[in-house]
Amino acid sequence: MGELERSSEAGSALERANSFAQQFPYFFASRWEYGISLDNAGRVEEAIDELVAALTLAPTEVLVWESAAVALEHGDYRSEAEFCSRYAQFLSSGTQG
Numbered sequence: 001m002g003e004l005e006r007s008s009e010a011g012s013a014l015e016r017a018n019s020f021a022q023q024f025p026y027f028f029a030s031r032w033e034y035g036i037s038l039d040n041a042g043r044v045e046e047a048i049d050e051l052v053a054a055l056t057l058a059p060t061e062v063l064v065w066e067s068a069a070v071a072l073e074h075g076d077y078r079s080e081a082e083f084c085s086r087y088a089q090f091l092s093s094g095t096q097g
Contacts, residue, residue, distance in 0.1 A: 014041050021050065028058035036067055044075040062091045 014037045021034035035050030051068040058064055065088035072081035 011041075013037055026057060028054045028061060028064065031057065032061075032064050032067060035071065039067075039071040039074060044071055047071045048075060048077075060091055062088045065091065 017030075017034040017037035021030045024030040031050050031054035035047045035054060038044075038047035038050060048068070048071050051064065051071055054061070054064045055068060065084050069081045069084035069088065072078075072084060
C-alpha cells in the first residue's frame with residue numbers, strides 16, 4: 001500500500017470519527033475515538049481537547065486516561081502524561097474509593 005493510499009485511509013477514518021463525535025457528543029466513546037484519530041493524524045492539541053471531553057463524560061474509563069497520556073506525551077506535556085498514566089494505573093488496580 002502506498003503512502004497516498006494510507007493518507008487517504010487515515011483521512012477517511014478521521015472523517016468517520018468526527019462524524020461520530022458530532023452525532024453523539026455526549027457519548028464518551030465517540031469523543032475518545034475522535035481524539036485518538038486526531039492524535040494519529042498529528043493534530044495533538046485538538047486530540048487533547050477531545051480526550052479531555054471524553055474524560056469529562058467518563059472519568060473512570062482507564063483506556064481514556066491511557067489515551068490521554070499518549071496524546072499528552074506526543075505534545076511534550078510530559079508531567080501531565082505521567083499523571084494520566086499513573087491515574088490509569090490507580091483506576092485499573094481497583095483501589096479507588
